[in-house]
Amino acid sequence: MSRVKCAVCLVAVTLLWTGILAAEDVQVSCRLQDSCVLPCTFEPGEGETIYWTQQLSVDIDVHSFYNDRDQLDNQDQRYQGRTSLYKDQISGGNASLQLTAVTFQDQGRYKCYIDTILGPTESFIQLEVQVPVGKIDIQQVGNTTTCSSKGIYPQPVLTWSTDPPHNLTKQKPTIQQDQELFSISSSLVTSLNVNKTAFSCTVTAGKSRRTATLSQQATVSExxxxxxxxxxxxxxxxxxxxxxxxxxxxxxxxxxxxxxxxxxxxxxxxxxxxxxxxxxxxxxxxxxxxxxxxxxxxxxxxxxxxxxxxxxxxxxxxKQVTGEPGYLVPVIITVIVLALASLVIFIIMTKCKGKPSGGAGESTRGVGVPLSHVGNGNRRDQRLSTEENSPY
The missing domain is CATH 2.60.40.10 (Immunoglobulins)
Structure with missing residues (x-):
């Protein structure tokens, strides 16, 4: 047992002495199509040899440097023209790699291996490609509030909140993916007074986070x-x-x-x-x-x-006419009553003017009209007709 412990200790000491025992991976996030720096430092020493590789099932040669110049004959074609070192800082212990026009295929684990007269060292970098949350569309139709965002990477998460806080009935977000990029949307149905409540929608993707808040009100002006x-x-x-x-x-x-x-x-x-x-x-x-x-x-x-x-x-x-409602009501009623009275008088006068002066049996010769065909109003006319026919 003691021999096993000694062997383990010997291996650990050897790894520490050579610098091979690596710390945790360095996490780096880069935006799609942007330039990105993968950090790597070492103890300065002469005769620097630098190898950058991407850790896949088979390591891919990303960038090599030795004999005081770049050695790119074996560089993978995916990285051609997109990598560079800070050559003026290598002697000071900086072996960081600059990567331009970052793509989704660049995601993954990278190894920075360095060898000098002081011995070899290596470090590992985990690269994550991101497309940050950009514009969030939030709108309200009736009692339904909808929130959506698109063109995001990695897969986003959407959450709701209100001010003041309320218990919400939330629809499960809909997530779609098109050419690596994600879109997300969600609706919120509520009976809350929309003029007194602010609705907030937060979309998170990796280290990217954005919130959109919607509020509305009504106002009346003269x-x-x-x-x-x-x-x-x-x-x-x-x-x-x-x-x-x-x-x-x-x-x-x-x-x-x-x-x-x-x-x-x-x-x-x-x-x-x-x-x-x-x-x-x-x-x-x-x-x-x-x-x-x-x-x-x-x-x-x-x-x-x-x-x-x-x-x-x-x-x-x-703007309303100045005056109290109690003063206007009787004026309006008086006008209406006078209008109705005038209408009634007009109708009566029209009917009186339209009645004939004689009965249906009257002729130009003054023949008398039977009393059975006339009313009281025609008695005078009947009497005049009788007098005209009298021989006296």
Whole structure:
């Protein structure tokens, strides 16, 4: 037993002395198509020999350096023209590899092997290729809120939250993959008051994480008055944010990039005649004008990690006539009564004018009309006819 322990100790000491006993792999994340550096350092010594290989079922030659120059005759064709060392730093112990135009095939474990007059050393690097979470689309139709994002790698995860917090009935996210890239979407059905609740959707993929928050409100303003529409979710300091105001989800009103110095507001036509100003907090100020438009005004405020979307439905109303309702009611009733009375009188007069002066049996010769064919109103006419026929 003692001999076995001594043998193990001897092997461990030998590995430590030669530098072969490696530490944990160094984790490196690189964006797709970007340049990436795989770190590797060593104790400076003369006669440097550097071998970079990718650890697959059969090791692939990535980059070699010895005799004070690159040796690329055996380099795998996938890496041709994409690798380089910091040659001016090799003598100082830097053997890091720069890899350009990173692809999904570059993912995996790499070994950096170095040999000098001091002996060999090696280290291992685990490379993960990422396509960070970019734009998140979040929208609300009725009581359903939908969140989606696409063009992501590795496989993403989507979570929901609300402010104030509520128990949510969440739909299982739908994940699809097209040419290595993932897309994800999820819907949330709720009976919450959407004007009092902010909905947040967070998408995470590897070390990449982004949150989109949606809130909405309704506001009523008088016609031809100045209007101020707040950008909910905005912070007191907008440095590093990009702000966009739009109308009805399709027409851009203005853009303001706070990442630039100096920052400048870009107002689109024809909104230049209507936009009065934009406050420091991002509120949109519209001046009184006949061009004022009802609809949905959307403020989108975003930086590298989060997006706040605020929808405001703006409606205009005409100012009511000054006066108390108790004073107007009797006036309205009086007008209606007078109108009805006038109508009744008009109908009666029309009927009276339309009646004939004689009965159906009257002739131009003045022949008397039988009493059975006339009413009381025609008695005078009947009497006159009798007198005309009298021989006296």
């Amino acid at each position: 016609v031809n008055t100045d209007v101020s529409i707040p950008c909910r979710g905005s912070t007191s300091d907008l440095t590093g944010f990009r702000l966009t105001w739009s109308f009805n989800h399709r027409e851009t009103i203005l853009m303001h990039n706070f990442t630039e110095t100096p920052s400048k507001v870009q107002i689109q036509e024809p909104w230049r005649q209507l936009v009065q100003n934009m406050s420091e907090s991002g509120s949109l100020e519209l001046q009184a004008s006949s061009l004022q438009r009802e609809g949905i005004y959307t403020c989108e405020l975003s930086d590298a990690k989060q997006t706040h979307i605020s929808n405001t439905f703006l409606k205009f109303e005409t």
